[in-house]
Amino acid sequence: MxxxxxxxxxxxxxxxxxxxxxxxxxxxxxxxxxxxxxxxxxxxxxxxxxxxxxxxxxxxxxxxxxxxxxxxxxxxxxxxxxxxxxxxxxxxxxxxxxxxxxxxxxxxxxxxxxxxxxxxxxxxxxxxxxxxxxxxxxxxxxxxxxxxxxxxxxxxxxxxxxxxxxxxxxxxxxxxxxxxxxxxxxxxxxxxxxxxxxxxxxxxxxxxxxxxxxxxxxxxxxxxxxxxxGTFEEEEEEVVYGLVKPIDSINPFVAFFHGFTRLATDVWNMPGFMNKLGVFLGPPGWQPKNREDTPPAE
Structure with a gap:
């Protein structure tokens, strides 16, 4: 000691x-x-x-x-x-x-x-x-x-x-x-x-x-x-690695900045200030409860 x-x-x-x-x-x-x-x-x-x-x-x-x-x-x-x-x-x-x-x-x-x-x-x-x-x-x-x-x-x-x-x-x-x-x-x-x-x-x-x-x-x-x-899960089925929405790129700039570009796009496309705040502070994939307020899917 x-x-x-x-x-x-x-x-x-x-x-x-x-x-x-x-x-x-x-x-x-x-x-x-x-x-x-x-x-x-x-x-x-x-x-x-x-x-x-x-x-x-x-x-x-x-x-x-x-x-x-x-x-x-x-x-x-x-x-x-x-x-x-x-x-x-x-x-x-x-x-x-x-x-x-x-x-x-x-x-x-x-x-x-x-x-x-x-x-x-x-x-x-x-x-x-x-x-x-x-x-x-x-x-x-x-x-x-x-x-x-x-x-x-x-x-x-x-x-x-x-x-x-x-x-x-x-x-x-x-x-x-x-x-x-x-x-x-x-x-x-x-x-x-x-x-x-x-x-x-x-x-x-x-x-x-x-x-x-x-x-x-x-x-x-x-x-x-x-x-x-309460967040434990056993490895049972084969693991599919990566994101739910893959970036599909090995470009290091895309890999390094994709999270912020996606976030900026999602905030920009979301109508209403409170909804934009929800996207920024909410969990990934957050949507407002009133689905009519969301932009149409591309």
Whole structure:
């Protein structure tokens, strides 16, 4: 416990965070190569999948440009500013690390769920769901504002009294765990693991556009949140990946901005200010109760 506190006091956790992230990317690229070879062996590899994979990493580059050049200082600064008003001063120990990780995972569950249920938030998150394939490169498919919204869900942990850098580290660990779930290589795991942990099987469901799979399995590390809050669905029928209304494009600009262009179009075409507000703040596919107020389908 003492050396963990020493890491924080010397800001070594920041370097640890960077090191973990960089090495995990190396692992992800190696695993992606394995996945693509496997797809080739079973004759499922095609140019669309290759192009989609390239698009995933181009959207990652766009995301990094926006996040690190435009938001990183604000994000970290907000944490350290909020730390001045913390209710408690929670020491950084192995126990507080585990507690922070569990709480960050719970915060991620609600962040993720809300991103799916409010249209202007879905506009950025839908980029991640727009691929019709499912391999580890899809984990790196990000929307323009994906790096902004987590701040508001994890900031309460800093206000509670956890070290800001510790919260940044556990946020990263939740994200990295999720990254490893994006694969078809791994089937269902031992039942007790499937009961408690989020697994590739559970996350495949989350990426499905099948009606029974929509808005299910939001978990980061622990699937128990979905079981507790009524959003769990077992993987049973074959998963159809992608959006209900596919983008049908591997153009990285289309993939990266389609959510906002669709939202702008839907708001523009919806008559009435309150209805426009409903489209903006409502769930994806929102329509007014009075169907006569809606524009004719194209």
């Amino acid at each position: 003492d050396f963990l506190s020493q890491y924080v006091s010397d800001f070594q956790l920041t370097h640890l965070e960077t090191l973990i992230d960089e090495w995990f990317l190396v692992f992800a690229l190696a695993f992606l190569a394995f996945e693509l070879i496997r797809y080739a062996v079973v004759k499922r590899l095609n140019w669309e999948m290759v192009g989609d994979t390239v698009t995933n990493f181009i959207t990652l580059a766009f995301f990094i440009g926006i996040t690190f050049l435009g938001m990183a200082a604000f994000y970290v600064g907000a944490y350290f500013y909020a730390a001045q008003f913390a209710v408690f001063n929670i020491p950084t120990t192995w126990a507080s690390f585990v507690i922070a990780l569990v709480l960050a995972d719970l915060a991620y569950y609600w962040e993720h769920r809300i991103l799916h249920r409010i249209n202007f938030l879905w506009a950025t998150h839908s980029v991640h769901h727009s691929s019709p394939f499912f391999n580890i490169s899809v984990a790196y498919r990000h929307g323009p504002l994906d790096g902004f919204w987590p701040l508001f869900f994890h900031l309460p942990l800093v206000l509670l009294g956890f070290n800001p850098i510790l919260i940044l580290v556990v946020e990263l660990l939740v994200q990295l765990y999720q990254t490893a779930l994006h694969t078809e290589v791994i089937g269902k795991l031992w039942k007790p693991v499937e009961m408690i942990m989020n697994t590739p099987s559970h996350h495949r469901v989350h990426h499905g556009s099948n009606p029974k799979y929509l808005d299910k399995n939001y978990a980061g590390i622990f699937i128990i949140w979905d079981r507790m809050f």
